Amino acid sequence: MMIKLIGIPYDKNSSFLRGPALAPPKIREMDVSGSANRFSESGVELIQGKNYIDLGDLNCVEDDSKVAFNKIKNSISNNLDPEARILSIGGDHSISYPIIEAHVSRYPDLHVLQIDAHADLYEDFEGNPHSHASPFARLLEKGLLGSLTQVGLRSMTTHLNEQAKRYGVSCIEMKALNFDFVRELKGPLYISLDLDAIDPAFAPGVSHHEPGGLSSRDVLKIIHDIRVPVIGADIVELNPNRDLNNVTAMLAYKLFKELAAKMINN
Numbered sequence: 148m149m150i151k152l153i154g155i156p157y158d159k160n161s162s163f164l165r166g167p168a169l170a171p172p173k174i175r176e177m178d179v180s181g182s183a184n185r186f187s188e189s190g191v192e193l194i195q196g197k198n199y200i201d202l203g204d205l206n207c208v209e210d211d212s213k214v215a216f217n218k219i220k221n222s223i224s225n226n227l228d229p230e231a232r233i234l235s236i237g238g239d240h241s242i243s244y245p246i247i248e249a250h251v252s253r254y255p256d257l258h259v260l261q262i263d264a265h266a267d268l269y270e271d272f273e274g275n276p277h278s279h280a281s282p283f284a285r286l287l288e289k290g291l292l293g294s295l296t297q298v299g300l301r302s303m304t305t306h307l308n309e310q311a312k313r314y315g316v317s318c319i320e321m322k323a324l325n326f327d328f329v330r331e332l333k334g335p336l337y338i339s340l341d342l343d344a345i346d347p348a349f350a351p352g353v354s355h356h357e358p359g360g361l362s363s364r365d366v367l368k369i370i371h372d373i374r375v376p377v378i379g380a381d382i383v384e385l386n387p388n389r390d391l392n393n394v395t396a397m398l399a400y401k402l403f404k405e406l407a408a409k410m411i412n413n
């Protein structure tokens with residue numbers, strides 16, 4: 148299986164701070180920094196040209212949402228083929244809407260695992276239906292997902308609880324965290340990984356610091372323990388402006404390797 152890496156430097160739908168548009172080159176920098184090898188913990192060596200190719204970044208930094216979302220959806224659709232899996236590097240979380248929508252046209256019964264501090268189910272956020280707080284509301288209102296499971300949540304509101312109930316979302320909140328859900332995930336599975344799911348002690352380079360999160364190891368364990376086919380993934384919300392000594396960028400790079408290895412092994 149070939150992994151296609153696509154950078155999507157788009158952060159215009161961030162509600163609080165800009166910065167995630169700077170993430171794709173920062174994560175690639177970790178790859179060539181000399182600090183880490185290219186093996187996943189599961190023993191897969193990532194070799195460019197052999198099991199992954201880097202397609203570079205989309206040219207969408209300054210586009211408005213509609214134009215950017217169309218470019219993203221078309222790019223993902225054009226690059227999907229039965230022998231490839233796409234790993235997208237964001238960008239803020241709004242980009243997962245067009246990315247996942249494109250995947251659904253190839254995998255009609257697609258299930259999604261969202262690893263996130265936030266449910267991202269707002270009908271709109273401060274008037275913006277394309278906000279990074281709303282991508283999963285857009286996907287669910289179109290009836291596009293077979294199921295949505297969210298883990299890492301620790302910022303629920305009355306509205307978000309209502310939305311989760313309305314759309315039948317499985318919410319695993321941090322206050323009641325356990326990992327039983329991993330065995331119940333259905334495939335084909337898409338993983339949307341918002342780095343703010345991880346505690347700011349491990350991942351300070353995100354726009355929204357929400358204490359009480361997952362550890363780096365928790366997320367690695369979730370990825371390793373998934374038993375259904377993973378057919379696509381994104382890593383979003385790295386904000387290099389907030390990072391400390393590239394700690395979060397290196398975590399994003401490690402999670403990239405583990406997600407890629409998981410998809411190569413499927």
Ligand SMILES: [Mn+2]
Pocket residue numbers: 240263264265341343344384
């Ligand atoms: Mn989030």
